[in-house]
Amino acid sequence: MMHFSARRLLALSASFAILASVPLSASPGWADEAAKPAKSAPAETKKDDSPFSFKPQQTVSDGTVTIRGQRIAYQAVAGTLIVHPKGWDDAAPEKTTKPEEEPVASMFYVAYFKKGVPAASRPITFVYNGGPGSATVWLHMGAFGPRRIQTADDTHTPAAPYRLVDNDDSLLDVTDLVFIDAPGTGFGRLGGKDKDKAFYGTDPDARAFTDFIAQFLGRYKRYNSPKFLFGESYGTTRSGIVANMLAEDKSIDLNGVMLLSQILNYDNTIDRPAANPGMDMPYVLALPSFAATAWYHKKLSPMPSDLPAFLREVEHFALNDYNSALQQGTALPEAKFNEIADKLHQYTGLPVDYLRHANLRVDGGEFEKTLLGEDGIDTGRLDSRFSGFSIDPLSQHPYYDPMGSALGSAYLSAFNDYAREVLHYGGDTATGPYEEYKPSAHSIGKWDFHHEQPGMPSSKRGVPNVLPDLADAMKQNPALKVQLNQGYFDLGTPYFEGVYEMNHLPIPRKLAGNIEIHQYMSGHMVYTHAPALKELHDNAAAFIRANDNLPN
Known part of the structure; x- marks a missing residue:
């Protein structure tokens, strides 16, 4: 579902010092020696000065956060990876279009890696909001990042200055985190001919996220880490498809899929x-x-x-x-x-x-x-x-x-400061030209909601129903677990709709036990209510621990 509409926003700081600003080709490998500090790059080697360069970018910084009494040292990487639409082949011997005409997307992300943990011993969770066409500032700065924006509970948050605090409910205590912004949002950009058509649609969007995740696992040597998805709102629609695409197209099995404020069948809206x-x-x-x-x-x-x-x-x-x-x-x-x-x-x-x-x-x-x-x-x-x-x-x-009006300015103002002052991304006097952080792609009017269900190439439905996708992923990987989280006061994706959809997944009855459901005294963004955020953290952390397949 659309995540707000007009007044979109973001968030602010995390207490860690900048280490280096390096091109992605020189990125450190978080593998068996996971989360080693990056070596400082020469002064002249830093993020490409072009604000709209379609080359992978990254900046690296260090930080610490205390979660439930546990002090965690981590490394933060802010950057972009480049994805292409279906059919693109970098090895194709003949090109009929000029390189600048080919559709391309740079997708912005912020990753947090706990220091000193081998990759195979550390889960990794890919986190994203919905929209469609929303950045992931909400989950990043409101729920699971190491720093969290403080907002009023159920009333309009007063104007700046806003306050960021160490996040006692960050999931960094149990998993590394990768917050991914959708194509056309955040510091990511689209380029080439027919770029909107290439990325603004149910299936093109899912394919972009699938390619991003596979690429990320390779670049950061995380193929052997326990893997989880956490999607909110339209991000749950996306997760249903991505879970199946990762298995079908990339031979990547997931340990678990966490859904927040679910809609898998748009006939139920x-x-x-x-x-x-x-x-x-x-x-x-x-x-x-x-x-x-x-x-x-x-x-x-x-x-x-x-x-x-x-x-x-x-x-x-x-x-x-x-x-x-x-x-x-x-x-x-x-x-x-x-x-x-x-x-x-x-x-x-x-x-x-x-x-x-x-x-x-x-x-x-x-x-x-x-x-x-x-x-x-x-x-x-x-x-x-x-x-x-x-x-x-x-x-x-x-x-x-x-x-949306009550929370928007706080999130957007905070993240813009956080990105530039703490992550050192987006342009300042040290790192180059100013870049706009886009909380929304404003793509809803251009979005192609048609979805090709698995095994049914002629099933282009006018509104998506991804129940078959998630069901296929569960049937092909019978150990795949699913967690549904919902707020009672959500009128965008009503909680009973999610329960109904979970009960109507086309799966064998034996697999129904792979699904767990939790409800909270909150709304769509469950984490805006502090007691609910604590419950959400505890439920998600327990889910990850139970399904990471690591020795106790």
Whole structure:
């Protein structure tokens, strides 16, 4: 799903000193002598001065962070790797296009390697946000990087100065981390003819990430490390494809896939289900998140005291009575219609008359406008704990996401300082021309959502359903484990939608035990709520330890 829309952002500092700024061809090898400090390069050897050079780049720095009482020394590498679209072959004897016309993408990343650990004894986790077309500043500076931006919990974070702190919930205690920005975002750039078409699409994007990961493993000698993916939002869609592509195209098995705020089948989205009449599951799957939001804003009477227990009740009603009523359509008897409307009012706090006029079907935007609408306030979409004044109180859907506006400036301002002052990337007086960090590719209007499902070359669906991709990866690698993490207050990718999709993966029942699910008292970006971030860290760390295949 789109990660915010207008006001995108980033984050700031990590306490480590710069060591060297070297070309990638001279990069140190983090292998059996993993994370040795890089040798200082000659003064004249540094990152290419061209801000848009399609050559691999890197800067290297050192740092330390204390996580749960454990002091960890690490090396940070910020840089770019170069990827090409499907069919590109650097060994092709004949080229029909000029090199400058060939589509190409430099993908920006920041990697953190714990010092003194052999590669085969240290897991590596590839981390990315979604969008599609979003940079990974959110997970980097809000969740798992060594430094974390502090923001208000469910209200607008005041303007600068912002505060970065050592991240007690970084995953560096259990795994090396590689934060990858999508093509066209961060300090990465696209070039060549038809560059947007070459990278802005469900399958081209997944292929770029697959090639990036394989290339990274080779450059940093990490092929024999336990390997994990961690994707958020559209990043879960991407992970379903990448997990299978890595196995099919690169013969790379993963140890585990971690999903945060999942959407694998876009037929289930609650954003605009009216465009797909006859498909009523989005209303069913969003209802528990509507109920959680109404509970949070105290719009229920009586107010349940135990939210998880209340939501189990709503889930049962949604899958049974509510689902049955919607499936009957206009054949639903009027008495049953009114009964369901009354029950929906009890669970959502929405007016009964409104629910009747909506034909028992309220989409995400309509709910966000209506729950607090009498006060001229919209709830957040990605995190409905947030709320903000309506731009147009009479509109059917909100014009902005209050959560995005509340957090955006903090993340963007912080990361821009962090990248330049700590990672020494992006241009300053020492390292060359200023480069813009792009939190979004603004590619949603250009995105080709068609997806070719595995084994079905003619299955180009108009909206992606990557359940078959993840299922194929699990069936071919029966040891592959999957972890789903979800926030109760997420109206962008409702938590019950993810549960439903996990229960409908086309896998043998024996493999269902490979999946674990965790829910949190937070929204789409679970980590913006500090207690939820601690739980997320502990669950992800336990998942990695349980599946890294390392001796105890």
